[in-house]
Amino acid sequence: MAESKKRVPMNHVIGFILSLVMTLVAAWAAIQSDLPVTWVIIGIMILALLQAGVQLFMFMHVTEASSGNGHVPWNMMFHGFALAGILVAGSLFVMSFGHDHGDHGDMGDMEQQEEQHSEDHSGH
Amino acid sequence: MHITDILVTGEPIIYGAMVSMALGGLAILFVLTYFKKWKWLWREWLTSVDHKKIGVMYILSALLMLFRGGVDAMMMRVQLAFPDLGFLNSQHYNEIFTTHGTIMIIFMAMPFLIGLMNIIVPLQIGARDFAFPYLNALSFWSFFFGMALFNISFVIGGSPDAGWTSYTPLSGAAMSPGPGQNFYLMGLQLSGIGTLATGINLMVTILKMRAPGMKLFHMPIFTWSTLVTCFIIVFAFPILTVALALLTIDRIFGAQFFTLTGEGLPMMWANLFWMWGHPEVYIVILPAFGIFSEVIATFAKKRLFGYNVMVWSMIVIALLSFLVWVHHFFTMGAGAFVNSVFSVSTMLIAVPTGVKIFNWLATLYKSKIEFTVPMLWSLAFIPSFILGGVTGVMLGMAAADYQFHNSYFLIAHFHYVLIAGTVFACFAGLVFWYPKMFGHKMNERLGRWAFWLFFFGFHVCFFPQYFLGLDGMPRRLFITNVAEWLPLNVISTVGAVGMALGFVVFVYNVYYSFRYSERETTGDSWNGNGRTLEWATTTPVPYYNFATVPYVDEIDPYVRMKEEGKTTFEEDEVKPIHMPSYTGQPFIFMALLGLASFGLIFEWMYLAVFGLIGGVVMMIRRSFDYDDGYYVSVEEIKETEKKARGL
Numbered sequence: 001m002a003e004s005k006k007r008v009p010m011n012h013v014i015g016f017i018l019s020l021v022m023t024l025v026a027a028w029a030a031i032q033s034d035l036p037v038t039w040v041i042i043g044i045m046i047l048a049l050l051q052a053g054v055q056l057f058m059f060m061h062v063t064e065a066s067s068g069n070g071h072v073p074w075n076m077m078f079h080g081f082a083l084a085g086i087l088v089a090g091s092l093f094v095m096s097f098g099h100d101h102g103d104h105g106d107m108g109d110m111e112q113q114e115e116q117h118s119e120d121h122s123g124h
Numbered sequence: 125m126h127i128t129d130i131l132v133t134g135e136p137i138i139y140g141a142m143v144s145m146a147l148g149g150l151a152i153l154f155v156l157t158y159f160k161k162w163k164w165l166w167r168e169w170l171t172s173v174d175h176k177k178i179g180v181m182y183i184l185s186a187l188l189m190l191f192r193g194g195v196d197a198m199m200m201r202v203q204l205a206f207p208d209l210g211f212l213n214s215q216h217y218n219e220i221f222t223t224h225g226t227i228m229i230i231f232m233a234m235p236f237l238i239g240l241m242n243i244i245v246p247l248q249i250g251a252r253d254f255a256f257p258y259l260n261a262l263s264f265w266s267f268f269f270g271m272a273l274f275n276i277s278f279v280i281g282g283s284p285d286a287g288w289t290s291y292t293p294l295s296g297a298a299m300s301p302g303p304g305q306n307f308y309l310m311g312l313q314l315s316g317i318g319t320l321a322t323g324i325n326l327m328v329t330i331l332k333m334r335a336p337g338m339k340l341f342h343m344p345i346f347t348w349s350t351l352v353t354c355f356i357i358v359f360a361f362p363i364l365t366v367a368l369a370l371l372t373i374d375r376i377f378g379a380q381f382f383t384l385t386g387e388g389l390p391m392m393w394a395n396l397f398w399m400w401g402h403p404e405v406y407i408v409i410l411p412a413f414g415i416f417s418e419v420i421a422t423f424a425k426k427r428l429f430g431y432n433v434m435v436w437s438m439i440v441i442a443l444l445s446f447l448v449w450v451h452h453f454f455t456m457g458a459g460a461f462v463n464s465v466f467s468v469s470t471m472l473i474a475v476p477t478g479v480k481i482f483n484w485l486a487t488l489y490k491s492k493i494e495f496t497v498p499m500l501w502s503l504a505f506i507p508s509f510i511l512g513g514v515t516g517v518m519l520g521m522a523a524a525d526y527q528f529h530n531s532y533f534l535i536a537h538f539h540y541v542l543i544a545g546t547v548f549a550c551f552a553g554l555v556f557w558y559p560k561m562f563g564h565k566m567n568e569r570l571g572r573w574a575f576w577l578f579f580f581g582f583h584v585c586f587f588p589q590y591f592l593g594l595d596g597m598p599r600r601l602f603i604t605n606v607a608e609w610l611p612l613n614v615i616s617t618v619g620a621v622g623m624a625l626g627f628v629v630f631v632y633n634v635y636y637s638f639r640y641s642e643r644e645t646t647g648d649s650w651n652g653n654g655r656t657l658e659w660a661t662t663t664p665v666p667y668y669n670f671a672t673v674p675y676v677d678e679i680d681p682y683v684r685m686k687e688e689g690k691t692t693f694e695e696d697e698v699k700p701i702h703m704p705s706y707t708g709q710p711f712i713f714m715a716l717l718g719l720a721s722f723g724l725i726f727e728w729m730y731l732a733v734f735g736l737i738g739g740v741v742m743m744i745r746r747s748f749d750y751d752d753g754y755y756v757s758v759e760e761i762k763e764t765e766k767k768a769r770g771l
Contacts, residue, residue: 012747083359086446091395094450098459 015058022047022054130303130726132282135216137199142279171706173257174667175242178264180561182239183554185268189232190627192275196224198624201585205617207605217602218285219278219304225288230312231271233408233542236550238267238322241350241411244557245326247658247665248344250335250673253704255328258746261710263318263325269718270315273725277307281726284308287600289401290371292382292393297375303725309372310721314714316365323357326350335657338676341435344656345421345428349414352438353407356445360403367396376727391456398449406445409541410438412549413480416502419552420484422653423499424491427680430483437476444473454525463522470520477513481506496650497571501552504579505544512540515590530600533593539586551578551630559649563664564641570633574626581622588612588619645770648686655680660692662768668701668756671765693765700755707751713742 026047029040056062062073132138156162169177199220203212212220242260246253254260277283281303286295295305330351334343343351371393373379380386382393421428428434450458450466484506493499515537519528528534551574559565592612597604604613644663648654660682661669671693674685685691720735765771 009747079355079359083446087363087399090399090449091392093465094395094458094462095389095392096462097457098462 011058015054018058019051019054022051130280132279137212137216138279145279166708167706170711171261171708173253173261173704173706173710175246175253175257175260176561176665176667178260179239179242179244181264182235182242182267183561185271186232186236186239186550187631189227189235189271191631193224193227193232194624194627196220196227198620200224201617201620203602204604205610205614207603207610212602214602215285218600219283221600222284222287222290222308223274223278226274226284226308226312228542229288229404229408230315231267231274233546233550234319235267235271236554237353237408237411237546238319240415240550240553240557241322241326241346241353243561244553244658245347245350246329246333247560247661247669248347248656249330249333249338250657250670250676251329251333252669252701254325255333256325257704258707258710259321259325261707262713263322265710265714266318266321266717267315269714269721270311270313270318273314273718273721274307274311277304277311281307289394289397291397292371292374292390293384295371295393296383296390297378298383298385303727306372306375306725306727309368309375310725313365313368313372314717314721316361316368317717319357320361320365323354323361327354327358330354335673335676338681341432342676342679342681344679345417345431345434346411346414348435349410349417349438352442353410356403356407356410356442359446360400360407363396364400364404367393367400370396372724376724391453394453394456395449398452399446401452402449403442403445405538405542406441408546410441412505412546413438415549415553415556416484416505417487418656419498419502419556420487421680422556422650422655423494423496423502424487425494425653426487426491427655428483429486429489430479431679433479434483437479440476441473444469444476448473451520451522451525454522455529460522467520467522471517474513474517481510494651494653496555497566497568497575498552498556500572500575500579501548501555504575505548505552508544508548508579508583509541511587512537512544516541528593530598531593532589532597532599535599536586536589536593539589543582543586551575556650557658558637559644559663560647560658560661560665562638564637564643565649566633566637567641570629570636574629574633576626577629578623578626581619581624581626583619585616585619585623588616592616648682652686655683657682657692660685662692662765664768666761666764666768668703668761671701671761672697691769693769695762698758698761700758701761702753702755704753705751709742709746709749713739713746716742 026044029035029043029047033040035043056073060073131142156165169181172178199212200217202209203217242254245251284290284295284300284304284307286300286305286308290305290308293299295308330343330347340348340351370379370381374381374383374388380388382388382390384390417428417434447469448466450456450462451470454463454466488503493503495503515533519525519534519537555566555571589612592609595608595612597606597609604610646652647662647665648659649663650659654660657674657676660674674681674690674692678684716735716738718735720732720739723729723731723733723735
């Protein structure tokens with residue numbers, strides 16, 4: 001049992017405020033800003049990575065010696081990434097409905113459909 | 125807004141429910157006040173962080189929900205057997221099958237199993253509580269308020285009516301206006317927080333707090349099943365959280381994630397729902413497998429056959445559970461390749477499951493079986509579950525699924541796996557560990573009555589439904605006065621009555637045993653057949669569980685401990701024990717979030733914002749909470765143990 005001293009956990013407070021600010025900026029970028037869609041997406045992606053970094057390094061125990069110098073969290077993160085891979089790739093695969101309109105290259109076909117979709121979107 | 129705008133009016137059955145709820149509530153208030161139990165309730169239960177008490181509260185809530193879900197089921201069965209009676213109208217019928225499914229999965233099966241895990245897992249690994257006892261209480265209260273929220277829907281605002289799968293676009297704002305569907309979203313969201321937290325909590329507990337010497341492959345099989353389940357929870361529940369949040373934003377704030385009009389993808393809901401939903405059904409079946417393994421090994425009086433293989437097959441099942449979700453919507457219209465991929469992955473699951481079945485049979489082979497009530501449930505599970513499993517493989521064939529999809533064949537299949545698997549396991553586990561929880565066993569004779577009534581009722585109820593499905597009766601159908609279907613529907617309803625009687629006998633048995641059962645004197649309740657550490661503790665279990673934690677370097681450590689005369693109380697090794705303090709914070713925190721959810725359901729934003737701010741305040745309060753618990757003195761431990769062991 002680690003001894004806890006009666007003090008304000010500054011690291012956590014800063015991390016908490018940082019994560020709130022980043023969330024608000026992301027929301028602002030998506031809802032209020034006049035930035036082009038591509039930049040909004042890139043911006044949100046970057047913010048998401050920073051957000052994950054804040055969570056992992058300021059709140060979780062990535063660098064702690066007692067977790068095998070981060071061996072345990074990296075192990076879990078590997079599983080997390082594997083699942084995210086299944087989630088994204090699986091959803092794209094399923095939601096494409098597997099329809100290929102030609103004899104070859106359903107992948108290329110899928111991308112084409114995707115492009116058409118995004119074109120429709122920006123034209124809206 | 126007038127009161128009649130939010131209360132559901134015009135249904136005699138619902139008026140009846142309202143009156144009985146009000147009377148029941150008043151009766152509880154009266155009893156608590158009359159016997160001056162309010163303080164006791166708050167001090168001993170509502171503020172408790174003791175895993176055993178939280179487990180008991182989980183199981184009580186689950187039994188209550190089994191009753192509620194069961195009443196829904198009985199009403200459906202009455203409607204289907206007597207279609208001309210006009211018992212339910214179609215809207216009411218829709219609401220009932222929706223709440224039946226949701227309650228049975230989310231508010232009955234999961235909390236029942238989580239309750240058993242709460243009580244038993246720390247005892248099996250030699251831990252004194254969860255890794256995060258405060259979080260454990262938080263989990264329970266989030267589940268409790270989520271459950272309460274979902275259950276008031278039928279008298280206030282109207283129940284959700286889009287099926288437990290809540291498929292879009294039907295469940296979207298355009299086609300299901302009003303608060304009904306919001307109850308589903310917020311009730312599940314709130315209780316989902318608790319499930320996710322429990323998953324993390326138990327995972328850490330099992331990984332970090334095992335008895336000295338206990339390696340992962342020394343753990344009791346129920347603990348293993350819990351660990352694997354926790355991994356599934358941690359990876360699957362975030363998907364549900366996101367899906368529910370997206371649909372909530374759709375419904376309440378007018379986004380278009382799942383609508384056609386706004387270029388959303390309605391089928392994406394089905395996709396996300398089943399990406400959570402398939403792992404979810406394994407969340408409720410793997411602990412069941414764990415329970416059956418424990419019970420069968422105990423009453424076959426043998427080490428579980430193929431322990432390592434059992435563990436590995438659970439891990440393989442967990443992995444596969446994330447790769448089969450599309451088999452729930454083969455008929456979406458995806459191409460042959462997509463469906464084939466998921467058809468094959470689905471059939472793969474039969475392999476590790478089959479391995480487990482053979483291992484149970486091999487454990488039983490040439491053993492001296494003791495036919496206790498938990499063993500009866502476990503033995504009945506094997507053939508019944510196989511019927512469900514085999515029809516599952518039939519449904520897994522994509523081409524054939526176009527015939528079976530959404531027919532009663534499917535209904536029969538998943539009731540065969542969920543009841544013969546999960547519900548039988550809940551009963552087996554509860555009866556098996558009952559003496560650990562309450563200090564006395566359940567009456568054997570009444571237990572047998574409950575078992576046989578439920579068992580025969582179950583088969584009579586659901587076996588005919590396979591044939592109803594093959595005869596073309598679709599699920600969720602309100603009008604059934606088709607001559608060809610009627611006889612089988614009547615038989616099915618008779619079976620449902622049998623199950624209901626079984627449940628009544630079971631509940632009566634709780635009361636009867638409380639009054640008349642012999643009190644336990646030893647901790648090893650089942651004729652000294654206990655194999656794992658939970659049986660090494662005294663009954664009732666002291667709040668710190670283990671005075672001294674034994675060294676463990678094998679599976680079934682208690683067998684050796686008994687031979688060598690060791691106990692969990694080695695007097696000269698007793699040290700002060702560090703225990704967590706009780707706190708009312710989790711209860712208040714989750715009550716506030718419950719209030720916020722209630723506000724969101726009716727789109728009363730001020731109430732929602734108030735509740736959410738309250739939640740944030742409670743989080744800040746917790747962040748600066750320096751209560752590190754307290755130490756139990758050596759004298760107190762010795763005194764407690766000597767009294768409990770009659771030394």
